[in-house]
Amino acid sequence: MNTLVFLLLALVSAGTHDQVSGTEKITGLYGETVVIPCNRGDPPPRDLMFIKWKYEKDDGSAGDLLIVQANSGQPTVQSTDDYADRVSIDDKYSLLISQASLKDQKTFTCMVVSGTNLMEYPVLVVIYKKPSSVTLMDKSDVLQKDKLTSVGTCVAADANPAAKITWTKNRKPLVVDGKVTITPSMKLDPATGLSTTSSTLQYAATKEDVDSVFACVSTHVLTNQTIDLGPFPIHYPSEKVSLEITSKVSIIEGDNVTLKCHADGNPPPSSFFFYLKGQKILVENSDNYTLNGISREASGEYKCSLADDEKMQASQSISVSYLDLSLSLSGQVVKTVGDTLSVSVDKSSSGEPKVSWTKNGKAVSQPEFSKLTYADSGVYVCEAVLSGIVQHQSFELVVEGKPVIKSLTKLRAADAKHKVLSCEAEGVPEPRFQWSVNHTGEDIFYNNGKATHKITMEPRENLTVSCTVSNKLGEDVRTINVSSVFKEKNENQGSREDFQDQSKLIVGVVVGLLVIAAVVGLFYWLYMKNRRQGSWKTGEKEMGTSEESKKLEENNHTV
Ligand SMILES: *[C@@H]1O[C@H](CO)[C@@H](O)[C@H](O)[C@H]1NC(C)=O
Ligand SMILES: *[C@@H]1O[C@H](CO)[C@@H](O)[C@H](O)[C@H]1NC(C)=O
Ligand SMILES: *[C@@H]1O[C@H](CO)[C@@H](O)[C@H](O)[C@H]1NC(C)=O
Ligand SMILES: *[C@@H]1O[C@H](CO)[C@@H](O)[C@H](O)[C@H]1NC(C)=O
Ligand SMILES: *[C@@H]1O[C@H](CO)[C@@H](O)[C@H](O)[C@H]1NC(C)=O
Numbered sequence: 166m167n168t169l170v171f172l173l174l175a176l177v178s179a180g181t182h183d184q185v186s187g188t189e190k191i192t193g194l195y196g197e198t199v200v201i202p203c204n205r206g207d208p209p210p211r212d213l214m215f216i217k218w219k220y221e222k223d224d225g226s227a228g229d230l231l232i233v234q235a236n237s238g239q240p241t242v243q244s245t246d247d248y249a250d251r252v253s254i255d256d257k258y259s260l261l262i263s264q265a266s267l268k269d270q271k272t273f274t275c276m277v278v279s280g281t282n283l284m285e286y287p288v289l290v291v292i293y294k295k296p297s298s299v300t301l302m303d304k305s306d307v308l309q310k311d312k313l314t315s316v317g318t319c320v321a322a323d324a325n326p327a328a329k330i331t332w333t334k335n336r337k338p339l340v341v342d343g344k345v346t347i348t349p350s351m352k353l354d355p356a357t358g359l360s361t362t363s364s365t366l367q368y369a370a371t372k373e374d375v376d377s378v379f380a381c382v383s384t385h386v387l388t389n390q391t392i393d394l395g396p397f398p399i400h401y402p403s404e405k406v407s408l409e410i411t412s413k414v415s416i417i418e419g420d421n422v423t424l425k426c427h428a429d430g431n432p433p434p435s436s437f438f439f440y441l442k443g444q445k446i447l448v449e450n451s452d453n454y455t456l457n458g459i460s461r462e463a464s465g466e467y468k469c470s471l472a473d474d475e476k477m478q479a480s481q482s483i484s485v486s487y488l489d490l491s492l493s494l495s496g497q498v499v500k501t502v503g504d505t506l507s508v509s510v511d512k513s514s515s516g517e518p519k520v521s522w523t524k525n526g527k528a529v530s531q532p533e534f535s536k537l538t539y540a541d542s543g544v545y546v547c548e549a550v551l552s553g554i555v556q557h558q559s560f561e562l563v564v565e566g567k568p569v570i571k572s573l574t575k576l577r578a579a580d581a582k583h584k585v586l587s588c589e590a591e592g593v594p595e596p597r598f599q600w601s602v603n604h605t606g607e608d609i610f611y612n613n614g615k616a617t618h619k620i621t622m623e624p625r626e627n628l629t630v631s632c633t634v635s636n637k638l639g640e641d642v643r644t645i646n647v648s649s650v651f652k653e654k655n656e657n658q659g660s661r662e663d664f665q666d667q668s669k670l671i672v673g674v675v676v677g678l679l680v681i682a683a684v685v686g687l688f689y690w691l692y693m694k695n696r697r698q699g700s701w702k703t704g705e706k707e708m709g710t711s712e713e714s715k716k717l718e719e720n721n722h723t724v
């Protein structure tokens with residue numbers, strides 16, 4: 166059968182009117198009228214009597230078709246079978262058979278009878294039919310990597326001769342090897358004799374085939390047809406799984422830590438197992454799992470795997486940083502001046518933190534005092550830092566002490582009538598001042614345990630004034646002698662104020678003496694002048710005081 170088809174194809178390509186071993190061959194188209202020329206269409210001999218067409222039956226016997234007399238030109242159909250309605254003849258004595266089918270693939274013979282001769286011209290008829298359709302069936306949606314997957318089945322239906330189906334990838338023919346399997350099949354319709362060819366392609370893809378276009382090609386003497394398939398997504402299982410910890414560089418206790426499982430398969434897996442500290446958690450339609458508010462105990466090894474292949478897994482270790490800080494002192498710490506003070510830092514952490522101290526915002530070393538002073542009071546803050554964690558603890562130190570008077574001084578006020586007394590003391594809490602005298606113009610200053618109290622008073626007599634300072638812890642008293650403002654000329658106490666008073670007195674006396682000397686000098690000059698001019702009038706004496714007169718008289722006597 167195949168060799169026959171091959172033979173026929175060879176004939177078609179060589180031309181329809183070639184003759185092989187004396188028999189002419191022509192092709193007709195299925196369903197149409199086939200024209201079979203008599204003696205290649207050559208004109209009949211002049212002495213033609215009649216022409217008769219007959220055919221060879223399957224059993225080898227001859228079947229009559231029709232006959233035409235040379236003089237009448239009208240054919241007489243002799244056939245009594247299926248050909249009776251389908252045969253006719255044209256003016257060149259060619260036999261016409263309508264509605265050709267494969268059953269018409271036989272040898273028809275034109276018998277030319279003339280007065281002198283009888284010639285027979287046999288013609289072999291071949292009927293071609295192009296495939297009624299070329300279709301693709303069972304087309305795949307995806308291809309599997311390294312696994313023979315059915316790409317599709319191509320069907321060329323009802324053709325004669327049978328259509329040939331081949332496959333191409335990116336326009337290059339696919340040949341059968343370990344990665345390509347082509348399964349052809351052929352069906353012959355027993356009624357019509359037409360062939361239906363089909364071919365199934367199976368293909369083991371690589372990742373690069375994601376862009377590949379496949380095609381099924383139906384080849385037939387009458388028509389070629391190509392159907393494209395693809396490109397197809399390539400599916401392949403995961404070969405590598407990795408676990409990602411989506412977090413900052415360091416994980417701090419209380420952070421939300423998300424574990425994310427990556428797999429390189431296509432399509433990407435959608436379900437995973439996460440293994441957390443002995444727990445196995447199935448996560449579906451997500452690739453991640455979040456640990457909310459992670460605790461320090463959560464440090465350790467974490468794993469994830471594919472839900473459908475637990476052997477495909479990856480692991481990561483998580484280390485959680487933490488830092489607890491506490492001080493042996495807190496809140497307000499009240500101490501007495503002169504006491505000792507020390508503070509201890511208690512820290513629990515995942516590493517060695519950096520510890521620093523400030524007092525009222527300024528950097529200091531860790532507080533440690535063998536003898537507290539008022540200046541040591543303040544807010545002490547301890548700061549510990551460890552990989553992004555910052556912790557603060559603080560206490561407020563208050564140094565208290567009973568007030569002590571440091572000085573008690575006096576000064577004459579600007580108006581010379583009053584005196585200003587200044588009492589300086591140290592003590593915490595702020596001391597209260599009490600004076601043993603009535604006073605005005607109070608002036609109070611208190612800072613860092615140092616208190617100064619100034620008063621203005623008017624001493625009408627010699628006084629011993631006391632300054633008393635007190636707070637809840639005790640009191641201190643000091644006294645000072647204050648002389649009456651009016652009598653103080655005679656005081657010669659060693660105090661600075663008295664020294665000032667004395668020097669003022671001395672200056673006063675000296676100035677007084679100089680004035681007297683000048684006045685005496687003036688009068689003497691006038692007297693001498695008048696004596697020389699003789700115009701001195703005793704009446705003018707009444708201008709001076711009695712004392713001055715006396716002095717003048719004394720001068721007169723001495724001169
Ligand atoms: C069909 O394809 C073949 C080769 O692929 C070619 O030789 C032939 O001419 C084609 N026939 C038609 C009808 O296109
Ligand atoms: C952790 O997640 C919870 C809720 O999911 C959220 O309220 C909280 O603010 C998150 N904490 C941090 C540190 O992001
Ligand atoms: C976790 O998975 C969900 C669901 O797929 C997604 O919406 C979310 O963005 C993912 N979170 C992270 C941090 O990747
Ligand atoms: C203080 O002044 C008041 C009247 O203002 C007076 O009664 C009192 O005796 C004075 N005390 C002294 C210590 O001078
Ligand atoms: C103050 O005066 C008293 C007598 O009134 C005297 O006994 C005392 O020594 C004087 N104090 C000073 C510091 O001069």
Ligand SMILES: *[C@@H]1O[C@H](CO)[C@@H](O)[C@H](O)[C@H]1NC(C)=O
Nearest residue numbers: 626627648649652655656657
């Ligand atoms: C005040 O004291 C001085 C000596 O310090 C004395 O000379 C004077 O008499 C005293 N005055 C009175 C009023 O007591």
